[in-house]
Amino acid sequence: MARSEMRSSALELRPIEYRFGSLAHIDGSASFSFGAELVTLAGVRGPSEVRIRDELTDKGTLEILFQPLGSPAALPATSLAASLRSLFSGIIRLNVYPRTLVQINLQTCSVPLEPHRPPTEEENDKLLPPHPxxxxxxxxxxxxxxxxxxxxxxxxxxxxxxxxxxxLACLPRRKAKELRENRRAWRAGEVDVTQEDDEMEEGDESTILLDPTPAELRWATSNHVFAFAFSGYSPQNPGQVLTELVFAESSGRAEWLKHKEVISLAREAAQSVLSVLRQTCRKNATET
Incomplete structure (x- = not known):
């Protein structure tokens, strides 16, 4: 059984892993994974020569391309690439690289399996590819x-x-607990976690799950993605890390107080991811 499926806490991340130098013949590359099931890869070229039509005299040009897993790059992939370009345009010091191109190529290598769901008579027996x-x-x-x-x-x-x-994702509290307790069972095919719960009350109090799985996202009333920029320590308080929310995307319904709690939990979790990144950088530096 994958270790990533053995979480019991609602605020527990799957095992995080960074790997540098995953690709050859490229200026920089790295892979990132949440557990063994969600793996992404990034390749960076540049600063390099840029086409004249894209050349900027006062700063570099940033280009981000994304290739999803199992389907051509359609509107969602293009939209995400545009959002990431807006995000990293404020992070990269493009003014240091005028008249050049920095290109980031992204690819999803692996995604978690969907939970077991018995087929219906209306469904086709053929396994359809993911829709673009x-x-x-x-x-x-x-x-x-x-x-x-x-x-x-x-x-x-x-x-x-x-x-x-x-x-993060917000789920009814009882359903969230049930999903995390039955995680082992549905992987073994013993429990159908997609079966509707007729006893679920509409007013059931919601809870926040960190790093949700596909089964949990299926029941989520809202899901959120946050990115934070860490730029050192405060001069006034050396123990305080300077943190800035630079990317926020939410879908679904969430109360304002719940949304504030989600952001606070996301900030703490992002610091945990940062710690893993720093440890990997130190390990990579000593090995090379």
Whole structure:
């Protein structure tokens, strides 16, 4: 059984892993994974020569391309690439690289399996490929942001801060507990976690799950992706890390107080991801 499926706490991340230098013949590359099931890869080229039509005299040009797993890059992939370009345009010191191109190529290598669901008579027996316009899950977006930052570090591109990202979901409390307790069971095919619970009350109090799985996202009333930029320590308080929310994307309904709690939990989790990134950088530096 995968270790990533053995979480019992609602605020527990799957095992995090960074790997630098995953690709050859490229300026920088890195992979990032949440557990063994969600793996993303980033390759960075540049600063390099840019086409004349894209050349900027006062700063470098940033280009981000994303290739989803199992389907061509359609509107959701293009939209995500544009959002990440807006995010990293404020992180990379593009003014240091005028008349050049910094290109980030992103790819999803592996995604978690969907929970077991018995087929219906109306469904076709054939296994259909993913639809090109299917939305990209919140954990996948978070992993792609983390892989992008690691790729920039490996390429030696100058940045003003280090970015890490996490995803969260709000679920009815009873359903969230049930899903985490039955995680082992549905992987073995013993429990169908997608079966509707007729006893679920509409007013059931919600809880926050960190790094949700596909089964948990299916029942989520809202899901969120946050990225934070960490740029050192405060001069007034050396023990306080300077943190800035640089990316926020939410879907679904969430009360304002619950949304504030989600942001606070996301900030703490992003610091945990940052700690893993720093440890990996130190280990990589000593080995090379």
């Amino acid at each position: 316009d299917a939305p990209i899950s919140a954990p996948e977006k978070s992993a792609l942001i983390n892989a992008s930052m690691a790729g920039l570090i490996d390429a030696g591109v100058e940045c003003r801060a280090t970015v890490t990202s996490v995803s």
